[in-house]
Every structure is written in structure tokens, then in C-alpha cells.
Amino acid sequence: MLLYQAIEELLAAAAAQNKKISELVLADQAQQMEKTEQEVYAQMEQSFDVMCDSVLQGQGPNQRSTSGLTGGEGFKMMFYSERTAGGLSGVFMTRAMSRALAVSGCNAAMGKIVATPTAGSCGILPGCLVSLYEDKKMPKKDIVMSIFTAAAFGIVIAQRACLAGAQGGCQAECGSAAGMAAAALVELQGGTPQQAADACAIAIANQLGLVCDPVAGLVEIPCIKRNVSGVMIAFSSADMALAGIRSEIPVDECIDSMDEVGSALPASLRETALGGLAATPTGMKLKEQVFGPAQH
Numbered sequence: 001m002l003l004y005q006a007i008e009e010l011l012a013a014a015a016a017q018n019k020k021i022s023e024l025v026l027a028d029q030a031q032q033m034e035k036t037e038q039e040v041y042a043q044m045e046q047s048f049d050v051m052c053d054s055v056l057q058g059q060g061p062n063q064r065s066t067s068g069l070t071g072g073e074g075f076k077m078m079f080y081s082e083r084t085a086g087g088l089s090g091v092f093m094t095r096a097m098s099r100a101l102a103v104s105g106c107n108a109a110m111g112k113i114v115a116t117p118t119a120g121s122c123g124i125l126p127g128c129l130v131s132l133y134e135d136k137k138m139p140k141k142d143i144v145m146s147i148f149t150a151a152a153f154g155i156v157i158a159q160r161a162c163l164a165g166a167q168g169g170c171q172a173e174c175g176s177a178a179g180m181a182a183a184a185l186v187e188l189q190g191g192t193p194q195q196a197a198d199a200c201a202i203a204i205a206n207q208l209g210l211v212c213d214p215v216a217g218l219v220e221i222p223c224i225k226r227n228v229s230g231v232m233i234a235f236s237s238a239d240m241a242l243a244g245i246r247s248e249i250p251v252d253e254c255i256d257s258m259d260e261v262g263s264a265l266p267a268s269l270r271e272t273a274l275g276g277l278a279a280t281p282t283g284m285k286l287k288e289q290v291f292g293p294a295q296h
């Protein structure tokens with residue numbers, strides 16, 4: 001486990017050692033796990049390979065979730081991207097959306113995914129990183145290293161706030177994932193650690209207050225589509241930070257605020273499936289469709 005309690009500490013350590021955040025984290029992890037840096041890197045590379053596989057699996061035309069509530073979104077989005085030369089958002093972004101949908105779909109079908117940081121938000125980081133790897137042809141080594149940066153931000157969020165929808169709402173799952181991805185994207189694009197922190201702060205700010213309301217208690221509706229929003233927020237936040245736009249509120253304060261907002265959310269909006277979209281008439285009907293009529 002890393003020792004950083006604040007992103008500020010992480011930035012200070014990176015500056016003091018004149019390292020990228022990922023290099024700092026890899027060295028720290030290796031030391032704490034009593035492994036070589038090569039071994040720790042190889043483990044992370046395996047995780048990235050799983051991300052790539054889950055994209056492939058989830059993009060199949062016949063992909064269906066175990067509950068039968070969802071399926072095929074990754075395929076439909078990729079087909080739309082090809083058919084419309086990128087639709088409104090452009091080829092790169094629609095392909096990234098397809099990957100986020102695919103990984104979330106793979107999860108809903110009980111396929112193997114990397115929880116980044118949770119299963120519900122597992123499409124966001126791969127949606128961003130696999131797209132840079134496959135479509136922008138970024139070197140695999142750089143992509144794998146950027147996951148260490150994402151992880152460092154995630155660890156600090158977990159320590160200062162939380163990563164579970166049941167505790168902090170969807171802002172904690174998809175918000176954290178978008179923040180982690182935004183930081184990784186900035187590093188991959190050659191931005192500074194401070195810009196990575198700003199990107200994470202902006203991403204979190206854009207998801208603040210997001211409730212957790214999974215229909216039938218399953219990580220499908222609205223979770224799968226929220227992964228696409230997370231990808232869009234990660235890219236736009238990274239671009240803002242790279243353009244030199246600062247987050248007026250420092251990232252650690254954004255994280256603390258996320259914690260406070262999460263605690264203020266009523267229990268019905270924290271993964272209990274008792275409120276939000278889960279409690280709509282259609283949400284209740286879908287629950288019955290999966291589990292049968294409620295017993296009174």
C-alpha cells in the first residue's frame with residue numbers, strides 16, 4: 001500500500017525526485033512488495049492485457065448480460081462509429097465509448113474484467129487507455145505505466161473518501177474512475193503531475209453528487225452508460241488541464257468534498273436500489289422481470 005494520504009504529497013515527492021508519478025509509484029510499490037520493478041510492471045501489464053481482452057469479449061454482436069437486461073451496446077456503438085464515420089463525437093471518441101460499453105457489458109455477462117476501481121466503473125479506464133493503445137498507437141510500456149498513475153490517484157481517493165457506490169454514491173465509483181483516468185491521460189500526453197492533479201480534480205467536480213441507483217441491484221442500468229459519461233469526462237478534463245486550465249479547487253479538497261457529499265446522500269441513493277432510476281415504475285418492472293414479483 002502506498003503511503004500517500006494526499007495528492008499534494010504525491011506531487012511533492014514526484015517533484016523532489018524529478019520523476020513522473022508513475023515512476024515514483026512503481027518504485028514505491030516494488031519496495032513495499034519486496035519485488036523488482038520489472039516484476040511489478042509485469043503484473044500491471046497482465047492487468048492491461050485483461051482490459052484489452054474484456055474489450056474484445058464485450059464487443060461481440062451477441063453479447064448479453066446474465067440477467068438479460070442489457071447486452072450488445074459495445075457492438076452497436078462500434079457499428080454506429082463505422083457507419084457514420086464517428087457520429088457527432090468523432091471516430092476516436094465513439095470507439096472509446098464502444099470500448100467502455102464493451103468492458104461494462106463483459107462484466108455484466110460475468111466475464112473477466114479489471115475493477116478500476118470497481119466492477120461498476122470498470123469500463124472507464126480501459127475505454128480511455130485501450131483507445132490510446134489501439135487507435136493512437138501509443139507504446140504499450142507508456143500505457144501500462146500510466147495505470148500506476150491512475151492507481152496512485154485511486155489509492156488517495158480511497159483513503160480520503162471512498163470508492164464504493166454503497167458508501168459514496170456513483171460519484172465514488174464512476175467519479176473516481178474518471179478522475180483516475182484523467183490523471184493517466186495527462187501523463188500519457190506529456191503533461192505535468194500538477195496538470196494530472198488538475199484533470200483529476202475537474203473530473204471529480206463534474207461527477208459530484210452522482211447517485212448510485214442500480215436497477216434490480218445489478219451493475220447494468222444505469223451503470224453501463226455511466227461508464228461512457230466517465231470516459232467523456234476523463235478525456236475532456238484531461239484536455240482542459242493540458243490546455244492550461246486549472247481547477248480552482250485543489251484536488252484533495254475535491255476528494256474531501258466528494259466524501260462529504262457521499263455521506264450526505266440518503267441511503268436510498270447509495271446502491272440500495274430503493275431510489276433514483278431503480279425506483280421508477282420501469283425500474284421496478286425490470287426488477288420483477290429478473291427476480292419475479294416481490295413477496296409481501
Ligand code: SF4
Nearest residue numbers: 120165170173212223
Ligand atoms: S450506479 Fe452504483 S452500482 Fe452502478 S456504477 Fe454507479 S456506483 Fe456502481
